Amino acid sequence: MSVSPGSPSRPSPASPVSGRDDATSPPAASLLPLYVDLDGTLTYTDLLFESVLLLIKRNPFYLFLCCIWLLRGRGNLKSHIARRIELDVSLLPYNTTLLAYLQHQRVAGRRLILASASDRTLVQRVADYLGIFDAVLGSDEALNLKSAAKLQAIAADAGAHGFSYAGNAAADLAVWAHAAEIIVVNASSGVASQAQKLQTPALHIPPRPFKWRLVMKALRLHQWAKNALLFVPLLAAHDLSGENWFATLLAFVAFGMCASATYVINDLFDLASDRAHPRKRARPFAAATLTIPFGAVLVLVLLPLSLWLAASISLSFFALMVLYVVVTLLYSARLKQIAIVDVLVLASLYTHRILAGGLVSEVVISNWLLAVSLFMFLSLALVKRCAELEFMSGDGKVSLAGRGYRTSDLSYLISMGIASGFVAVMLLALYIDSQVGGSMYPHAEILWLILPLMLFWIMRLWLKISRMEIQDDPLLFAITDRTSWIIAVLIVCVALAASLGEIA
Secondary structure, eight states: OOOOTTOOOOOOOOOOOSBSOOTTSOOOSOOOOEEEOTBTTTBSSOHHHHHHHHHHHHOTTHHHHHHHHHTTOHHHHHHHHHTTOOOOGGGSOBOHHHHHHHHHHHHTTOOEEEEEEEEHHHHHHHHHHHOOOSEEEEEOSSOOOOTHHHHHHHHHHHGGGOOEEEEOSGGGHHHHTTOSEEEEESOOHHHHHHHHHHOOOSEEEOOOOOOHHHHHHHHTGGGGGGGGGGGHHHHHTTOOOHHHHHHHHHHHHHHHHHHHHHHHHHHHHTHHHHHTSTTGGGSTTTTTSSOHHHHHHHHHHHHHHHHHHHHHHOHHHHHHHHHHHHHHHHHHHTGGGSTTHHHHHHHHHHHHHHHHHHHHHTOOOOHHHHHHHHHHHHHHHHHHHHHHHHHHHHTTOSBOTTSSOBGGGHHHHHHHHHHHHHHHHHHHHHHHHHHTTOSSOTTGGGGGGHHHHHHHHHHHHHHHHHTTOOOSOHHHHHHHOHHHHHHHHHHHHHHHHHHHHHHO
8 A cells, every 4th residue: 555645744764672673674584474453553542542532522422422332342332433533643653663664574575464453444544644554454343353353354364374463462462372473562561571471572662661750741730830829819818827828728739630630631632733733742642651541540530539629628619610620621622722712711710710719718809800810811821822823833834733823813912912911010000009098008109110020021921922932831931931030029029018017
């Protein structure tokens, strides 16, 4: 088979890391047909999990239909899902080490067959894209091609001359047991050990190591900094009571776990667009350095735990957390694809944290604080989109994958972002003016010093956007930027100076 005109470029080859053969050595003496598993072997992901995510993202109610389809067998389930989704196989995380080996075997004249338990239509798409396979074997509505069923299909196709097989899972042991030559790819230590007992692998490509820092990256712990907004009502009200601060700290942890769970959900639903992004393609789930089932486990642990903690704080806070989850899931599934709506939702989710903090600490949130925060966070949300569009424009693309924007929208979005930041500062100025002569800030006139600091930070932020010095996350930039920290410290000092008489 060959790649049709206009097909995406193939994954870059790399040399195998161990085994008797490698990508640069002469072909194996035996030219037995080589049957290659797809899920977890040729790719680091599983097409069934990828397909289910696409289906649920399209309509969550398909999850119930999946349960019904499964009653008639896994083959029936895979067939029904495959007919309803469009999986971009060019974006799958292929094992380039194995691909390099297969390409050399192909050049040597070896017959290559892609044999997978995935639905045959999807397997055929992968084979057509790669252009190195002579045939495919896959599941259909009546048969799930796995383990003994796969062995039977391979034996019927290979005939009496024998075959070689490349796989990765415990289910492949049944096939390896009858293969003349085995290739072990991306297998766990237990499976690799059992395969070794059958015969010495002709090629062994070990799995990528599991790293806890990848889990931390997937949970986006740096995004927990957003939850510091929960403490804003306490600071604004000059409330120093230990009980309220402890309750808010618990809310901070609950919100953090909940947000991490929703980030994982977002990444799982956003695999295709992340893989098409120049930097997001390195995210753990997009690159398949963490598996989809592992992500599901993270969600099933973190989300219920966060909601339980929220309910233990108060039922009202629990209700706000549930609302946060619902809006975030709607954002991940649909709203992020709608221009303008996406940034308004992001800004409201920031403000939602302030409301939640006021509820937990029993502090009445002023309209001034809500107005300032809404416009400021709208500006930051637009910073994120503009940064992504700047880099997309630099890569020669005209639209943002998975979003409702084009690069031609950039100047319009920048204007809106700068205007939103300035409106936030103007509202802050009106608030400061309203506090002159008030009891909360005995020296409210000192608060005017905050305005030039805020203006400088906003203008500097947007200047860096125009210079493409911010990638796509203004929060991460602020956390790591020394100037931003200096400005934050100065603002705190000004606020303390204005409050000295009241605190005393």
